[in-house]
Amino acid sequence: MTHPTDVAERQVEAPAAEVLLETRGLTKHFPIKKGFLGRTVGHVKAVDGVDLRIRAGQTVGLVGESGCGKSTLARTILRAYEPTAGEILYRRPDGRVVDLAPMGDRELKPYRRDIRMVFQDPFSSLNPRMTLLQLVGEPLRVNDVVPPSQIEERVATLLTRVGLRPEYLHRYPNAFSGGERQRIGLARALALEPRLVVADEAVSALDVSVRAQIINLMKDLQVEEDLTYLFVSHDLGMVEYMSDEVVVMYVGRVVETGPTDDLYTRPYHPYTEALLSAVPDPDPNAARRPERIVLRGEVADPSDVPPGCPFHPRCFYAQDRCRTEVPALREISPGRRAACHFSEELQLRGIDESEAA
Amino acid sequence: MLQTPTSDQAPARRVALDAPLVLKLDGLRTQFVLDDGVVEAVEGVDLEMRRGETLAVVGESGCGKSVMARSILQLVDRPGRIVGGQVWVPRPPAEAVASRRRPGLLRRGRPEPVQQEDGPEGMVNLIGAEPEMIRAVRGKRIAMVFQEPMTSLSAVHTVGNQIIEAIQLHEPMSKEAARERAVDLLRRVGIAGPEKRIDTYPFQLSGGMRQRVMIAMALSCGPELLIADEPTTALDVTTQAQILELLAELREDLGMAIMLITHDLGVAARLADSVAVMYLGRVVERGELAEIFRSPRHPYTQALLRSVPKLGRRRGERLAPVRGMVPHPYARPSGCTFRDRCDHFIPGSCDTALPPLIRDEQGHEVRCVLYKEDDR
Numbered sequence: 167m168t169h170p171t172d173v174a175e176r177q178v179e180a181p182a183a184e185v186l187l188e189t190r191g192l193t194k195h196f197p198i199k200k201g202f203l204g205r206t207v208g209h210v211k212a213v214d215g216v217d218l219r220i221r222a223g224q225t226v227g228l229v230g231e232s233g234c235g236k237s238t239l240a241r242t243i244l245r246a247y248e249p250t251a252g253e254i255l256y257r258r259p260d261g262r263v264v265d266l267a268p269m270g271d272r273e274l275k276p277y278r279r280d281i282r283m284v285f286q287d288p289f290s291s292l293n294p295r296m297t298l299l300q301l302v303g304e305p306l307r308v309n310d311v312v313p314p315s316q317i318e319e320r321v322a323t324l325l326t327r328v329g330l331r332p333e334y335l336h337r338y339p340n341a342f343s344g345g346e347r348q349r350i351g352l353a354r355a356l357a358l359e360p361r362l363v364v365a366d367e368a369v370s371a372l373d374v375s376v377r378a379q380i381i382n383l384m385k386d387l388q389v390e391e392d393l394t395y396l397f398v399s400h401d402l403g404m405v406e407y408m409s410d411e412v413v414v415m416y417v418g419r420v421v422e423t424g425p426t427d428d429l430y431t432r433p434y435h436p437y438t439e440a441l442l443s444a445v446p447d448p449d450p451n452a453a454r455r456p457e458r459i460v461l462r463g464e465v466a467d468p469s470d471v472p473p474g475c476p477f478h479p480r481c482f483y484a485q486d487r488c489r490t491e492v493p494a495l496r497e498i499s500p501g502r503r504a505a506c507h508f509s510e511e512l513q514l515r516g517i518d519e520s521e522a523a
Numbered sequence: 524m525l526q527t528p529t530s531d532q533a534p535a536r537r538v539a540l541d542a543p544l545v546l547k548l549d550g551l552r553t554q555f556v557l558d559d560g561v562v563e564a565v566e567g568v569d570l571e572m573r574r575g576e577t578l579a580v581v582g583e584s585g586c587g588k589s590v591m592a593r594s595i596l597q598l599v600d601r602p603g604r605i606v607g608g609q610v611w612v613p614r615p616p617a618e619a620v621a622s623r624r625r626p627g628l629l630r631r632g633r634p635e636p637v638q639q640e641d642g643p644e645g646m647v648n649l650i651g652a653e654p655e656m657i658r659a660v661r662g663k664r665i666a667m668v669f670q671e672p673m674t675s676l677s678a679v680h681t682v683g684n685q686i687i688e689a690i691q692l693h694e695p696m697s698k699e700a701a702r703e704r705a706v707d708l709l710r711r712v713g714i715a716g717p718e719k720r721i722d723t724y725p726f727q728l729s730g731g732m733r734q735r736v737m738i739a740m741a742l743s744c745g746p747e748l749l750i751a752d753e754p755t756t757a758l759d760v761t762t763q764a765q766i767l768e769l770l771a772e773l774r775e776d777l778g779m780a781i782m783l784i785t786h787d788l789g790v791a792a793r794l795a796d797s798v799a800v801m802y803l804g805r806v807v808e809r810g811e812l813a814e815i816f817r818s819p820r821h822p823y824t825q826a827l828l829r830s831v832p833k834l835g836r837r838r839g840e841r842l843a844p845v846r847g848m849v850p851h852p853y854a855r856p857s858g859c860t861f862r863d864r865c866d867h868f869i870p871g872s873c874d875t876a877l878p879p880l881i882r883d884e885q886g887h888e889v890r891c892v893l894y895k896e897d898d899r
Contacts, residue, residue: 231759231760231761231762232759343848343849345848346848373583373584373786374583374786374787374788374827374830374831375583375826375827375830375844375845376583376844376848377830377844378829378830378831378842378843378844378845379844381832381842382841382842382844385841400759400760401760402760402834403789403831403832403833403834404832406832406834407832407842430834440761441760441761442834443764444760444761444763444764445760445789445834446760446763446764446767446787446789446790446792446793447789447792447793447833447834448787448788448789448791448792448816448828448831448833449792449816449833458764460761460764460765460768461761461764461765464729464731464732464762465759517834
């Protein structure tokens with residue numbers, strides 16, 4: 167168990183940790199086009215005014231059901247998508263803060279090296295016609311990081327670092343299993359010595375034992391390479407294990423944020439409570455979660471978000487106020503924010519840590 | 524104070540040991556003969572399932588879970604072939620088998636298959652049985668729910684027509700009556716507005732709804748055994764919880780047995796009564812759910828349980844995954860197939876012969892040499 171002094175120290179320390187990346191009101195709407203002329207008839211509000219803060223050296227977990235905009239948010243931060251509105255504030259190594267949102271491709275290029283991505287599906291994200299040398303060497307070559315004569319050596323080092331044998335340099339991805347491919351994906355992401363790695367469901371497609379290996383590798387690399395992760399996942403168990411801070415999204419909006427332990431033990435938003443309760447616990451002998459909540463219905467359509475709180479049609483606590491007034495994301499207690507009108511009144515259940523320990 | 528409505532905690536379930544058998548596998552073996560070699564996907568699986576029992580079959584991908592399930596219903600595609608063993612199921616009533624038989628030109632000279640008599644009483648071996656017998660069991664007595672609802676439903680037929688087809692195939696009834704039954708089934712699996720939804724196409728439904736349709740179709744003829752192959756893997760946690768809840772409820776109401784095939788130990792823990800852990804085509808451990816989770820015996824089961832993060836566990840604690848990778852199917856280790864990833868490897872013992880199955884008084888079975896001495 168944590169000693170009380172430890173907790174106090176962490177809280178003092180936390181604000182001091184430098185913010186590496188911050189989004190303010192980040193929004194991404196996809197137009198829905200219809201008819202011969204392609205008129206825009208509506209918008210899918212995939213990401214709708216997201217404020218997010220990622221501190222250097224930490225891992226931020228982004229959770230939510232599919233269709234809640236997690237991946238779109240991750241890709242917008244990477245500037246793989248053009249943001250509709252909002253700011254992406256990035257702190258450069260020299261301490262200057264720049265806004266990545268309005269930049270053009272040419273301006274963005276130096277920052278592309280700092281923010282890298284690991285993709286979900288290790289089978290479709292690697293070109294089957296390129297060898298490992300070409301795959302991992304490509305970012306090195308494109309960015310002129312090392313002279314061409316040294317690329318091979320560098321790639322071999324990278325492969326060793328992610329736990330692959332350097333002799334595999336000239337093999338094609340088809341020779342590798344899912345876990346090994348995900349290691350290749352990591353090597354590719356690490357090739358340019360990034361500062362922030364966005365891992366979009368990086369372990370979801372893997373088997374449990376391989377998943378644990380990759381998770382351990384990611385944690386080791388974080389220490390060795392001084393990395394910051396944005397860990398996107400729908401698996402709350404993995405997110406709890408990986409993250410220092412958790413952001414819960416629902417239909418394009420952040421509904422709750424906070425330090426992992428706090429948020430898991432005492433959720434402030436009914437959606438977080440339901441998500442936590444839905445996670446199947448691999449321990450039938452534990453009596454700590456006797457009841458579970460089963461959410462009704464499905465995620466709201468992001469092109470037709472319900473009025474008021476987007477979660478109200480599925481919420482067990484919904485009142486009249488929830489149907490009309492959109493709750494703002496506000497601070498409930500230090501370091502904890504939630505978007506619910508009744509966060510203070512509700513006694514929501516989380517994971518009982520005292521019994522779990 | 525506001526109250527969270529929750530589902531009732533199911534009382535501890537006990538399956539009577541004398542309940543009639545619904546499935547008995549005896550040394551089932553399925554192999555794939557490929558150009559480069561032979562893959563033994565299922566290598567001698569013995570299992571028993573009783574009425575009302577829920578058995579979770581867990582293991583990593585490639586361990587033969589799905590092939591085993593498909594072998595039960597004779598659904599293995601070429602080049603896969605069932606090469607040995609027996610699948611015993613309760614004998615369907617004679618009229619269910621006979622009514623489907625149509626005299627055909629090609630059929631005329633064919634000899635009647637010999638009836639095997641050495642099996643359990645009132646049961647019939649599906650391996651080598653006549654096609655009429657297999658069809659009388661498959662879909663009616665034993666139904667299956669597949670992993671990916673989008674690829675296992677037809678994209679060009681309405682969900683209603685697909686369910687009606689399944690009903691009419693097994694029971695002679697008019698289209699109107701079958702349609703009524705389909706509407707009832709859709710309502711039963713929790714689809715809102717079934718009268719309208721019955722005429723929709725699968726692409727108009729969400730993943731969770733499609734899985735509900737699959738379940739409705741499987742239930743259409745009141746099966747004794749439902750084989751659910753990774754029924755929730757493609758779904759969100761919240762939808763997964765809904766589907767598991769539905770399966771538990773249907774199991775209580777209809778008294779059917781469920782074979783739940785999953786790689787997710789959490790899913791197994793939520794629904795099953797007993798667990799069979801598979802590794803490389805063999806069942807390495809089998810026992811009651813709580814017992815397996817409390818005191819796993821086989822090193823593979825132990826490693827599998829260690830590699831899953833539990834909610835509420837302190838962060839920073841390192842996961843302990845299984846070492847290495849599943850060996851290549853053409854080059855399996857001799858003796859115990861888990862030996863080169865095992866922390867308890869005993870040279871001279873593990874690599875010479877396949878460990879025998881050890882069974883204790885509670886019926887907890889394990890295939891590992893570590894337990895030989897304890898029980899002798």
